[in-house]
Amino acid sequence: MRSLEDDDTGMHRLFAEFAPEQGNRIRTTLDHQMAALAKLPEYVGLRRDQLRSRALERLICGTQVSTAMGPAQLGVMIDLPSRMTGAHARTVCEYSDGTRIPVETARRYACDAGIIPVVLGGAGVPLDVGRSKRLATKEQRIALRSMYRSCAIERCDHHFDLCHIHHLIEWEQLGDTDVENLLPLCSFHHHKAHEGRWRLQLDPSTRQLDVFHPNGSLLCTSHPELLADRVAA
Numbered sequence: 030m031r032s033l034e035d036d037d038t039g040m041h042r043l044f045a046e047f048a049p050e051q052g053n054r055i056r057t058t059l060d061h062q063m064a065a066l067a068k069l070p071e072y073v074g075l076r077r078d079q080l081r082s083r084a085l086e087r088l089i090c091g092t093q094v095s096t097a098m099g100p101a102q103l104g105v106m107i108d109l110p111s112r113m114t115g116a117h118a119r120t121v122c123e124y125s126d127g128t129r130i131p132v133e134t135a136r137r138y139a140c141d142a143g144i145i146p147v148v149l150g151g152a153g154v155p156l157d158v159g160r161s162k163r164l165a166t167k168e169q170r171i172a173l174r175s176m177y178r179s180c181a182i183e184r185c186d187h188h189f190d191l192c193h194i195h196h197l198i199e200w201e202q203l204g205d206t207d208v209e210n211l212l213p214l215c216s217f218h219h220h221k222a223h224e225g226r227w228r229l230q231l232d233p234s235t236r237q238l239d240v241f242h243p244n245g246s247l248l249c250t251s252h253p254e255l256l257a258d259r260v261a262a
Contacts, residue, residue, distance in 0.1 A: 050134075053104075053124045059084055060190035067191075067216065077187075106175055107135045125174050125189070165194040165211055172208055176253040180215040181238055183251035187215035195219055197231055209233035 031044040047055060062084040066072045072080060104125035111120045116132040123129045165173070173194065180187045192213035196206070212231065214222060221227045227248070228241040240248040 049124065049128050049130060053126065053128065056126070056188075057190060058088065060188055062088055064191050104171065104174060105130070105135050105138060107132070112136065126178055165206060169206070169208055169211065170194065173211060173213055176236060177213050179213075180218055181212040181251060181253065182214065182218045182240065183249040185215055185218060187217075189213050191215060193219045195222055195229075197229055212238065 033042045033044070034040070035042070059081065063077075063080050066080055066084055066087070067075075072083065075083070105123070106125060107122045108120065110117055111122055111132050112135065115136075116122070120132060122132045122135050174189050177189055177192075179185060179189055180192050192215050195212050195214045197210050197212060198205075209231070212229065218227075222229055226243040228243070230239045230241065231237070235252065237250065237252045239250050242248050
């Protein structure tokens with residue numbers, strides 16, 4: 030790690046390189062801390078880079094806000110044949126942010142890790158749980174993360190861990206807490222979907238998302254990279 034201090038402003042700059050496993054653990058912990066800080070009144074309105082700096086300072090100095098997240102989790106997406114027998118021509122083996130890792134590394138993790146399988150339907154879309162719960166379950170968040178690395182809105186790069194899980198048809202309007210009715214949205218786009226009255230239309234079989242302005246005009250169309258698509262590519 031290198032540390033530089035600006036002689037004119039006194040500002041400090043830190044530069045560090047980490048192995049993929051370390052980097053993903055650190056980023057996940059930092060993302061959760063940023064999400065916790067963003068809810069505090071004194072941090073409302075800060076840019077993402079400013080919020081990240083505040084979160085890092087709190088984590089390093091031991092003044093972090095409680096996130097009730099427990100130990101940092103490391104998500105790995107791997108297809109079953111690779112998990113069982115090793116790499117093949119269509120292997121998918123990567124961290125949930127898309128960073129590729131060797132199959133042998135994922136299999137090593139599995140020796141002492143908790144494994145939550147994501148069961149896909151025929152079109153590669155995870156299965157559902159209906160109206161048994163109001164909020165998305167931990168397993169559903171993992172299923173959604175297998176499809177989305179960031180906010181579902183086109184060209185939005187807010188990481189999945191900073192997103193809210195949005196019901197396309199609201200629970201109060203008898204919308205199910207099913208994966209086909211759920212999307213990850215960053216705070217900005219979550220407000221647009223509610224207060225901004227954007228209309229979001231999702232094709233449950235392909236996960237194509239069409240976003241419309243309140244006046245009915247099409248704003249954008251996006252499509253996540255489904256895990257099944259990566260296996261078949």
